[in-house]
Amino acid sequence: MSVVVPECCDDLKRERGRCLFNKEELTNILDGGPKLTEKRRRIEKMLINTPELFDDVSPDYLSHEDRYSNELRKATQLMTTLEKNGFTYNDAVTTGTGLWLLMDGNPLSLHISMFLDTIKGQSNPQQLQEWLPLAEKFKIIGTYAQTELGHGTFVRGLETTATYDSTTKEFVLHSPTITATKWWPGALGKTSNHAVVMAQLYLGGKCYGPHIFMVQLRDLETHRTLPGIVVGEIGPRLGMNSNDNGFLQFNHHRIPLTNMFMKHSQVTEDGKYVKPLHSKLSYGTMVQTRVGIVYHASRELSRALIIAIRYSAVRHQSEMVPGDPEPQILDYQTQQYKLLPHLASFFALRFSARALLEVFIGTSAGLGSGKMNMLPELHALSSGLKAVATNDAVKGTDICRLACGGHGYLSSSNLPRIYTAIAAGITYEGENTVLFLQVARYLIKSFRASSQGQTLPFSVSYLRVQPPSSHAPLMSDRGLVDALGAGVRWMVGEAERRLQQLVDSGHSPHAAWNACSVHLVQCADAHTRYYICEQFVDAVSKLGETVSSGVHEVLRQLCRLYILHRVIQTAGILLRCGAVDGKALTSIEEEECHLLATLRIQAVSIVDAIDIKDVFLKSTLGAWDGNVYQRIYEEAQKSPLNKSDVTQGYYQYLRPLMKANL
Ligand SMILES: CCCCC/C=C\C/C=C\C/C=C\C/C=C\C/C=C\CCCCC(=O)SCCNC(=O)CCNC(=O)[C@H](O)C(C)(C)COP(=O)(O)OP(=O)(O)OC[C@H]1O[C@@H](n2cnc3c(N)ncnc32)[C@H](O)[C@@H]1OP(=O)(O)O
Numbered sequence: 165m166s167v168v169v170p171e172c173c174d175d176l177k178r179e180r181g182r183c184l185f186n187k188e189e190l191t192n193i194l195d196g197g198p199k200l201t202e203k204r205r206r207i208e209k210m211l212i213n214t215p216e217l218f219d220d221v222s223p224d225y226l227s228h229e230d231r232y233s234n235e236l237r238k239a240t241q242l243m244t245t246l247e248k249n250g251f252t253y254n255d256a257v258t259t260g261t262g263l264w265l266l267m268d269g270n271p272l273s274l275h276i277s278m279f280l281d282t283i284k285g286q287s288n289p290q291q292l293q294e295w296l297p298l299a300e301k302f303k304i305i306g307t308y309a310q311t312e313l314g315h316g317t318f319v320r321g322l323e324t325t326a327t328y329d330s331t332t333k334e335f336v337l338h339s340p341t342i343t344a345t346k347w348w349p350g351a352l353g354k355t356s357n358h359a360v361v362m363a364q365l366y367l368g369g370k371c372y373g374p375h376i377f378m379v380q381l382r383d384l385e386t387h388r389t390l391p392g393i394v395v396g397e398i399g400p401r402l403g404m405n406s407n408d409n410g411f412l413q414f415n416h417h418r419i420p421l422t423n424m425f426m427k428h429s430q431v432t433e434d435g436k437y438v439k440p441l442h443s444k445l446s447y448g449t450m451v452q453t454r455v456g457i458v459y460h461a462s463r464e465l466s467r468a469l470i471i472a473i474r475y476s477a478v479r480h481q482s483e484m485v486p487g488d489p490e491p492q493i494l495d496y497q498t499q500q501y502k503l504l505p506h507l508a509s510f511f512a513l514r515f516s517a518r519a520l521l522e523v524f525i526g527t528s529a530g531l532g533s534g535k536m537n538m539l540p541e542l543h544a545l546s547s548g549l550k551a552v553a554t555n556d557a558v559k560g561t562d563i564c565r566l567a568c569g570g571h572g573y574l575s576s577s578n579l580p581r582i583y584t585a586i587a588a589g590i591t592y593e594g595e596n597t598v599l600f601l602q603v604a605r606y607l608i609k610s611f612r613a614s615s616q617g618q619t620l621p622f623s624v625s626y627l628r629v630q631p632p633s634s635h636a637p638l639m640s641d642r643g644l645v646d647a648l649g650a651g652v653r654w655m656v657g658e659a660e661r662r663l664q665q666l667v668d669s670g671h672s673p674h675a676a677w678n679a680c681s682v683h684l685v686q687c688a689d690a691h692t693r694y695y696i697c698e699q700f701v702d703a704v705s706k707l708g709e710t711v712s713s714g715v716h717e718v719l720r721q722l723c724r725l726y727i728l729h730r731v732i733q734t735a736g737i738l739l740r741c742g743a744v745d746g747k748a749l750t751s752i753e754e755e756e757c758h759l760l761a762t763l764r765i766q767a768v769s770i771v772d773a774i775d776i777k778d779v780f781l782k783s784t785l786g787a788w789d790g791n792v793y794q795r796i797y798e799e800a801q802k803s804p805l806n807k808s809d810v811t812q813g814y815y816q817y818l819r820p821l822m823k824a825n826l
Pocket residue numbers: 239242256257262263266270272273274276277308310311316317318319320350444447448450451453456457460539540543591592593594595598602605606609
């Protein structure tokens with residue numbers, strides 16, 4: 165297969181003719197620079213020229229087992245293709261290109277993400293030397309086995325035990341109850357021969373809490389399950405059915421002492437415990453994955469937006485003016501209102517993901533030299549951004565589907581698959597409400613620390629009790645972001661007041677926390693969105709010095725739309741705290757409608773600049789050429805039900821019913 169850019173339909177030609185900015189420049193910004201665009205395209209070209217990486221038959225028509233095998237075929241082919249051409253699995257992850265090809269979850273995704281990240285982040289030097297080359301060369305295949313039937317969120321409540329036996333220098337892994345069964349890990353059912361397993365560490369009868377262990381599950385030659393281990397697949401799910409999410413039980417299964425990950429905490433041969441520098445360092449892989457998920461969510465949302473916006477420019481329906489030709493549905497203001505704020509969200513998330521990655525890199529470097537002080541802020545930022553990014557990507561993807569009317573419901577639009585895959589992101593890697601409550605904990609602590617005169621870290625410094633007053637005019641971007649900040653400060657202050665009032669009236673702090681938790685989650689959500697607005701404004705203003713005026717104008721408009729939309733969503737709070745008044749809100753609403761019409765003109769060009777090729781979009785509605793109806797029709801012809809004019813079901817059921825004397 166080679167990259168051929170087809171001629172597009174007249175509607176899309178007209179849309180593209182209106183482009184007032186340099187698309188390539190915007191593509192480079194989204195990729196993180198021209199070199200990264202070039203690298204991504206090199207990988208894509210190589211993938212497109214590897215026919216084995218594509219589906220012969222739509223996975224929708226395959227059995228569960230065949231879907232799994234088909235995905236495994238593509239995932240392994242992807243790894244060998246990358247390797248042969250001088251790339252690594254990491255290139256496929258960081259450029260997103262691997263995810264474009266592999267559908268909804270794939271049997272190697274946990275290996276190349278959480279399994280390898282745990283080896284890199286939790287091993288001591290000897291373990292790193294032993295395991296990393298094996299895992300990087302796929303000599304061992306692994307997953308991250310933490311969640312159990314009984315507990316996912318509450319990691320301290322896990323029941324799997326790892327009891328040290330100093331006589332043999334081994335840990336005995338055991339699942340004492342049905343609820344201790346590991347449940348959910350991707351690729352655990354049939355693919356993995358190893359797993360990093362979270363289990364409660366027991367030394368001399370005392371529990372030291374959850375720790376991570378490297379456990380071999382299957383024989384490396386025969387792939388048969390080892391004695392003392394029960395492992396299998398958990399059955400069909402809402403989506404991601406090409407993966408083999410699994411279950412796992414241990415029956416007094418023994419592993420060597422050296423299989424406990426010992427970078428941060430250690431157990432000596434005689435069974436003594438050496439504490440880590442910070443008790444949550446063993447949660448590091450989760451934090452790292454949350455950072456990755458922010459990128460992942462923004463990528464999935466961008467796919468849905470490309471599909472829905474191109475389709476909206478091709479689809480004509482109804483009459484706007486009686487007797488006139490049917491307009492493109494993108495001309496309806498309500499359609500613009502459905503799609504364009506989500507387009508702005510995609511850009512906001514992309515810039516925030518980049519800012520979060522920098523915090524992650526900085527914090528990790530600090531940890532290397534024993535500095536733990538940035539960990540709480542990284543935990544709060546990664547938790548909040550993971551939650552907002554997945555919530556917004558899921559909502560935005562579903563709006564994209566709805567905005568495509570009936571055809572958005574077709575599998576061949578690819579919108580249902582994008583939706584079910586990203587919907588899992590709300591739950592996995594920390595359920596979003598739970599993560600918001602972690603953020604809220606950080607906000608309340610910070611607010612209280614500020615009341616006691618302490619200096620706050622950068623992401624919460626705006627919460628200080630006496631903030632400097634904003635000098636920016638209210639209706640400027642900065643002025644509106646300051647107003648949003650004032651709203652969050654008011655919300656957090658109000659939450660703190662309510663918590664204190666409940667405690668003063670005799671409630672325990674924990675009961676007070678639960679009684680305020682709806683409000684606390686709203687605080688965490690609002691704080692994270694304030695952070696996103698700040699990152700967006702900062703990024704656009706920094707880029708202003710280096711990019712062409714056309715690109716800067718588009719980014720400025722998207723940023724403005726994101727902020728205006730956010731102010732309208734938060735109107736109730738902003739009015740209550742006096743950050744805006746009714747008159748300002750009216751003019752903000754009017755400006756938003758005006759901006760929708762302005763952005764609509766270049767909407768197709770903006771999604772073109774995201775630069776996802778048809779083979780990766782996999783959508784009848786979103787292809788570059790806009791040849792929607794022909795593609796939908798051709799896809800329908802592939803339905804196995806169309807192989808014969810009269811189906812077996814007719815002879816078996818329908819005909820007997822029609823012939824029966826009812
Ligand atoms: C061939 C393939 C090519 C294609 C590529 C394919 C894909 C992958 C590519 C890359 C990855 C990138 C993107 C991902 C994309 C797709 C997804 C892929 C895989 C993901 C699958 C999902 C896997 C999982 O779900 S694994 C299981 C995850 N489980 C969880 O997240 C559990 C959530 N629960 C918790 O984290 C904790 O229990 C808790 C809720 C945080 C509570 O912890 P607890 O110990 O009880 O602590 P407590 O509340 O008492 O707080 C005490 C104190 O500690 C602080 N704290 C808590 N956690 C942390 C932390 N992590 N760091 C720092 N500090 C922490 C907390 O704030 C408290 O502080 P304080 O007392 O208030 O000061």
